[in-house]
Amino acid sequence: MREAPGAGDLGEDGATVLGLDNIGLRLPIAGAGSRTLAAFVDYLCIGLGMLLWILLVLVVFSWTSPALRVALLICGWFLLEWGYFAGFEIASGGHTLGKRALRLHVVSAEGGEAGSGALLIRNLVRLFDVLVGVPLMAFDPLARRLGDRLAGTLVIHQDRPWQPVVLGRTPPGWGPREVAAAEALLARAGELADPGAGQDLARRLLARVERDAPGFVAGLDFRDPLRALRLALEVPPAAREI
Amino acid sequence: MDYARFVRLRRPIWQSFERRLAISRRMPRGLAYDDLQELALEYRQVLHDHALAAARYPGTGAARQLAALALAGTHRLTRGAERVGARDLVTHAFPRAFRRQLPALALAAGLFALAAFCGLVVAALQPALGTMLLGPKAVEELAQGRLWTQALTTTVPPVVSSSGIATNNLSVALVAWSGGVLGGIVPLYIILLNGAMLGALASVTLHYSMAGALLEFIAAHGPLEITLTLVASACGLSLGRALVAAGDRPRGLALREAARDALVVLVCSLPWFVVLALVETLVSPSPSLPVWLKLLLGCALLLLYLALALRPPLPLRQEMRADGLAPLRVEAAD
Numbered sequence: 157m158r159e160a161p162g163a164g165d166l167g168e169d170g171a172t173v174l175g176l177d178n179i180g181l182r183l184p185i186a187g188a189g190s191r192t193l194a195a196f197v198d199y200l201c202i203g204l205g206m207l208l209w210i211l212l213v214l215v216v217f218s219w220t221s222p223a224l225r226v227a228l229l230i231c232g233w234f235l236l237e238w239g240y241f242a243g244f245e246i247a248s249g250g251h252t253l254g255k256r257a258l259r260l261h262v263v264s265a266e267g268g269e270a271g272s273g274a275l276l277i278r279n280l281v282r283l284f285d286v287l288v289g290v291p292l293m294a295f296d297p298l299a300r301r302l303g304d305r306l307a308g309t310l311v312i313h314q315d316r317p318w319q320p321v322v323l324g325r326t327p328p329g330w331g332p333r334e335v336a337a338a339e340a341l342l343a344r345a346g347e348l349a350d351p352g353a354g355q356d357l358a359r360r361l362l363a364r365v366e367r368d369a370p371g372f373v374a375g376l377d378f379r380d381p382l383r384a385l386r387l388a389l390e391v392p393p394a395a396r397e398i
Numbered sequence: 399m400d401y402a403r404f405v406r407l408r409r410p411i412w413q414s415f416e417r418r419l420a421i422s423r424r425m426p427r428g429l430a431y432d433d434l435q436e437l438a439l440e441y442r443q444v445l446h447d448h449a450l451a452a453a454r455y456p457g458t459g460a461a462r463q464l465a466a467l468a469l470a471g472t473h474r475l476t477r478g479a480e481r482v483g484a485r486d487l488v489t490h491a492f493p494r495a496f497r498r499q500l501p502a503l504a505l506a507a508g509l510f511a512l513a514a515f516c517g518l519v520v521a522a523l524q525p526a527l528g529t530m531l532l533g534p535k536a537v538e539e540l541a542q543g544r545l546w547t548q549a550l551t552t553t554v555p556p557v558v559s560s561s562g563i564a565t566n567n568l569s570v571a572l573v574a575w576s577g578g579v580l581g582g583i584v585p586l587y588i589i590l591l592n593g594a595m596l597g598a599l600a601s602v603t604l605h606y607s608m609a610g611a612l613l614e615f616i617a618a619h620g621p622l623e624i625t626l627t628l629v630a631s632a633c634g635l636s637l638g639r640a641l642v643a644a645g646d647r648p649r650g651l652a653l654r655e656a657a658r659d660a661l662v663v664l665v666c667s668l669p670w671f672v673v674l675a676l677v678e679t680l681v682s683p684s685p686s687l688p689v690w691l692k693l694l695l696g697c698a699l700l701l702l703y704l705a706l707a708l709r710p711p712l713p714l715r716q717e718m719r720a721d722g723l724a725p726l727r728v729e730a731a732d
Contacts, residue, residue, distance in 0.1 A: 179468075183469065223558050226558045230562055264476070268473055273662075323405070335455065
């Protein structure tokens with residue numbers, strides 16, 4: 157994996173890696189905290205799985221010889237111990253139960269789908285990552301443990317909700333900060349704890365729109381600034397879905 | 399170009415890409431070849447739009463949406479490594495990877511032999527060491543002319559023995575392999591410990607004139623079991639070497655390459671442990687089978703494994719379409 161200039165500069169959006177055509181791709185890297193929590197959930201699942209396996213062997217296989225039941229217990233124990241993580245990740249394309257619960261996902265170093273070999277490799281060294289994995293993740297900008305370095309994988313947050321595009325037109329001279337502020341306000345107006353603050357911000361943005369593009373606000377009723385801002389800048393709902 | 403115009407002009411491509419991407423997720427065979435080509439083309443366009451939006455309109459809805467689309471497309475359309483089928487794994491990848499492990503395997507075998515010799519000499523000079531290794535009960539049995547391994551058939555049912563032996567040997571191999579990430583210390587420890595123990599056991603059994611019985615017991619499973627343990631340890635040593643002495647390549651790249659080779663060798667070697675567990679439980683302790691037959695079985699198993707490992711690699715089977723075109727794949731930058 158090649159890291160783009162500034163890679164490892166973990167902002168709220170994660171880190172940048174170079175993907176196809178050397179284009180920087182922002183990956184929402186999962187940190188040591190969420191990954192440790194996912195691992196905790198997974199080890200609970202393993203413990204539960206072992207209990208269930210013991211019950212299953214004792215109840216369902218009660219008609220078999222005691223020796224066979226012991227052998228089944230030994231084999232099941234071994235498979236759960238060594239195969240749970242790799243098995244789940246390979247079968248579900250990068251998830252375990254813990255990762256699914258915390259919406260984490262294993263990807264290749266370029267953000268692509270991790271192959272079965274890589275998923276197997278990263279989990280074979282888990283035994284040693286239990287000892288050194290957390291400090292390694294904490295100090296690595298891409299939060300990689302030993303297994304990730306060996307397999308060339310990363311763990312990212314999955315399907316982070318993103319802000320829908322709502323602006324259909326922008327006043328001349330508006331830069332990304334003004335656009336982002338207007339979009340964020342219109343997208344989140346219904347969720348604001350203090351509606352008054354939203355109205356106040358809408359009023360100030362309307363003033364900017366009126367100054368930069370008076371035609372956008374011509375004939376609009378300013379008594380409801382949020383609605384007026386929406387009408388001035390927003391695209392029709394039918395064209396909004398991407 | 400102003401933000402709204404950028405969104406207005408490019409939005410149809412993003413919509414089309416997302417639609418095709420959703421179809422490819424729901425039913426991968428639902429896309430025709432032309433659709434796949436279109437999807438790959440749109441992916442590049444989305445990536446470039448993402449780069450433009452991230453640079454010129456950072457923090458805006460379009461930039462965030464394109465980042466998510468680019469990530470979803472990258473995940474769907476790129477893969478970290480080529481998929482290898484089971485047949486290609488055994489006939490192509492395994493022999494190639496095994497040959498690359500030969501220097502490490504030679505080192506592991508040399509260290510094992512040295513440790514075995516040391517164990518033999520030390521246990522001969524210090525008989526108490528044998529008692530410590532085997533335990534007083536086993537030594538007492540040796541003194542009475544019985545090998546401690548007879549318990550495998552007399553006290554424990556074969557099905558329990560074989561599953562226990564298989565899981566134990568598999569665990570040792572997996573630990574030897576994965577322990578390579580600690581600079582090769584763990585596989586080195588496993589090689590030296592196993593060698594020293596084998597030497598010491600040979601010395602103790604020689605002392606009680608039971609070396610023949612021990613050799614008879616390990617004849618059927620020993621040659622391949624020791625080889626497989628050394629192979630797994632050699633893979634671990636290769637990992638350790640890539641970590642400690644990566645040469646002129648980046649350490650991460652050297653590690654990943656070593657891990658890929660080592661994994662292929664491990665995956666193709668592990669199933670043999672299950673076969674060996676059955677042999678060790680059913681054949682090795684059996685008094686009714688002659689020694690020569692056990693020795694023949696042991697040599698045959700070893701030769702079969704080595705024949706598979708050292709055969710000339712067959713060419714990869716190409717998955718070609720009926721029209722002769724190679725399958726569409728967007729290669730990830732490496």
